[in-house]
Amino acid sequence: MTDGLMFVTCGDKALDSYRHAVEALKVSNNCYPMQTIGRDYGAANKHASRHAKTSLFDQSPYDRFIYLDADTRPRENLKPIFDILSDGWDVVIAIDGNQDDSVFWHVDERERNKTLEEIGVKPLQLQCGIMAICKNERTRALFENWHSEWVRYSGEDQAAFIRALYQSPVKVWLLAQPWNGGAAIGHNWGALR
Amino acid sequence: MWIQLLQPKIISNNGKSSKYNAGDWVDVGKQTALLWLSDNSAHLPDMVESGFNLNGAGILTDHKELLCTRLKEQAKGIDILEGAPCLPFEKTILMDSALPLRASLIPVGISMLETWEISVPLMDYKIMAINLGTDTEREQTKSVIRDLRVPVYDTRLMFVKRTQDTERLIDNWRNAGKSPLAFLRELYKIKPFILALPCTWTTGTPSKND
Numbered sequence: 001m002t003d004g005l006m007f008v009t010c011g012d013k014a015l016d017s018y019r020h021a022v023e024a025l026k027v028s029n030n031c032y033p034m035q036t037i038g039r040d041y042g043a044a045n046k047h048a049s050r051h052a053k054t055s056l057f058d059q060s061p062y063d064r065f066i067y068l069d070a071d072t073r074p075r076e077n078l079k080p081i082f083d084i085l086s087d088g089w090d091v092v093i094a095i096d097g098n099q100d101d102s103v104f105w106h107v108d109e110r111e112r113n114k115t116l117e118e119i120g121v122k123p124l125q126l127q128c129g130i131m132a133i134c135k136n137e138r139t140r141a142l143f144e145n146w147h148s149e150w151v152r153y154s155g156e157d158q159a160a161f162i163r164a165l166y167q168s169p170v171k172v173w174l175l176a177q178p179w180n181g182g183a184a185i186g187h188n189w190g191a192l193r
Numbered sequence: 194m195w196i197q198l199l200q201p202k203i204i205s206n207n208g209k210s211s212k213y214n215a216g217d218w219v220d221v222g223k224q225t226a227l228l229w230l231s232d233n234s235a236h237l238p239d240m241v242e243s244g245f246n247l248n249g250a251g252i253l254t255d256h257k258e259l260l261c262t263r264l265k266e267q268a269k270g271i272d273i274l275e276g277a278p279c280l281p282f283e284k285t286i287l288m289d290s291a292l293p294l295r296a297s298l299i300p301v302g303i304s305m306l307e308t309w310e311i312s313v314p315l316m317d318y319k320i321m322a323i324n325l326g327t328d329t330e331r332e333q334t335k336s337v338i339r340d341l342r343v344p345v346y347d348t349r350l351m352f353v354k355r356t357q358d359t360e361r362l363i364d365n366w367r368n369a370g371k372s373p374l375a376f377l378r379e380l381y382k383i384k385p386f387i388l389a390l391p392c393t394w395t396t397g398t399p400s401k402n403d
Contacts, residue, residue, distance in 0.1 A: 080340045087339075088384050095344055099318055100393055120227030121301055124315065124389045169308050169386045176321045178342040 003032055003082050004062035008052045009070055010038035011045035017188070018070040024186075028074045035061060050157045053128070054150045057135065057143035069129040073186035081179075085134040090170040091142070092132035094180035096125035096158075107159045111152075115159040119166045128161050129187060130180045141168040194226035194244050195219070200234040227304055230297040237297050240268055245300035247271060249283030259290035267296035278367045280355040287363070289349035292395060302352035302390075310354050310385040311362070314394035316347040316373065326374045337378045345373045346380075347395045358385040 005025070009018045018036060025034075037059050041048040052059065056067055064085045066078055084092050098105050103125045104112040116122060133139050145164035150157055165172075181187040198217050203210050213219055221229070223245075229235035237243045251272035254260055260273065278287050284306050288294060305312040322334055323341035335341050348371065353359050362383045369375035380387065 083339050087381070095315070095318060095389075097318070099391055103391075116228055117222075117224055120224035120304065121231045122228070122391060122393075124391050166308060169388075171384050171386060172389075173381070174344050174389055175340075176342045176344050177319075178321075179340075182342075184342065 001063040001086070002061070003064045004060070004066075005030075005032050005034035005078075006056055006060050006062070006065045006067045007034065007036040007070055008038050008049045008056075008067075009036045010041055010049040010052065014038070014045070014049065014070045021068060021070055021072055021074070024073040024075065028076055028078075030074055030078050032066075032078070033062070035059075047154060050150060050154070051147075053157055054143065054147040054160070057133070057140055060133075060135070062135075064132070064134050066132045067130065068185075069187065071188040072130055072180075073188065074184075075186060076184040081132045081175075084173050085132055088171070089173040090134050090136060090139050092173045092175060093126050093128070094130060094175040094177060096127040097177060097181065099125055104159050107156050108153060111155055111159055115163055118163060123162050123166075125158065126161065126165075126174075127180045128158050130185055138168065138170045142170050144168075194221060194223050196221065196226050196229060196235040196237055196243075198229075198235050202229075202234070223304075227301045231301045233295065233297070235297070236295075237300065238267065240270065240296065240299060243300065245304070247300060247303060250286065250299075250303050251282035251284075252286045252288060253278065253281060254288050254290045256290040260288075261293060264294060264296050268299060271299070278363050278371065280353055280360055280363055283355050285351075285353050285355065287348075287351040287353060292349045294350060294395075298394060302350075302394075305388055305390075306352055306354040308386075309388040310356050310359050312352040312388040312390055313346040313348065314350060314390040315392045316345045317392050317396075318344070320345055322374055322377055326372065330372065330374050334374045334378050338381045343377065344389070346376055346389070347392065348373055348376050350395050356385070358383050 007018050009015045037052045064082060066081055081092050103122055142164055145168045146161050149160035149163045178184045195218055198213055198215050198219060200215055202213050204213060253274050257273055257275040274281055284303055302312055322343050322345055331341060362379050362385055365379040366376050
């Protein structure tokens with residue numbers, strides 16, 4: 001089994017931020033192989049980055065990978081996350097800081113309402129800016145659905161992820177905020193917007 | 194699905210929007226009904242006649258006589274048993290008798306079991322395993338789950354479909370002392386398909402946006 005890190009870098013801003021992320025990885029003693037996807041698409045960078053992110057399963061050369069937004073800053077070794085995958089969990093992901101009445105706050109209203117109506121419940125919001133994936137048939141189905149759900153609105157990716165998750169259940173181990181926007185992995189939210 | 198509104202709603206039907214008031218009965222699609230029941234903008238005074246499939250579902254609680262009367266009224270037609278945690282029903286709602294659960298959440302939680310093996314709310318969005326238990330139990334937990342900076346489930350309410358894995362999970366958790374950290378340890382080892390629910394399912398208090 002091969003482990004590695006995946007980044008999406010569409011545009012100069014993302015590429016610059018990615019370089020800082022790589023520095024942070026070195027400082028925190030993370031010597032994993034890594035791969036970036038993307039180039040500069042100009043005004044279409046945001047759209048291209050979401051397209052690339054929801055296609056990570058096919059793009060990743062690694063059996064187990066951690067996807068990191070380019071504006072994340074790892075501060076600790078990521079081995080515990082890979083260990084959780086090797087123990088048999090399909091997806092390792094942190095819960096979002098925005099829940100309940102703030103769920104999908106950044107998602108277009110039409111997509112937000114449609115998502116809630118389709119899944120029939122206000123869900124626990126997950127933060128897709130950092131996620132660890134073990135490649136298998138379940139996660140393949142999840143990513144296929146994530147991509148096709150994202151294509152429906154072509155906006156943000158989080159509501160599409162939740163719709164896909166409710167269609168293609170996987171074994172999810174949850175992390176708390178220190179792993180996304182906290183002590184273990186910092187996250188400069190919105191730096192790439 | 195017929196549900197009774199607790200809040201005014203504007204409902205579109207064949208391109209025509211109509212306003213409905215609190216107290217009105219409306220016939221909506223299943224997913225919309227579930228959403229409004231879960232966010233408390235509608236309720237089901239009589240669950241058995243509601244049209245939701247609650248076959249094989251039942252409640253197991255620690256002290257049956259302590260369950261609130263309203264819940265027992267609204268859930269009439271659903272078997273309620275008393276005892277230590279186990280899975281006596283095909284779909285078991287394990288609940289603490291002291292929990293003031295809205296009965297309308299029962300069909301919503303049960304419907305989650307069409308996709309998932311177990312569905313449990315989080316205790317809170319900030320509380321982590323590292324904040325709970327004794328030093329010894331935290332050490333024991335860390336040796337299993339590898340990192341204690343994880344959210345914790347509120348085991349006062351669990352919707353569980355009976356499978357080999359979930360039976361093992363509930364048995365092991367009960368035998369390990371029924372603590373929230375014990376649940377995390379057994380969950381980590383057994384790995385059922387679990388859906389975490391927002392903590393409002395048990396606290397009823399929406400989180401403050403950070």
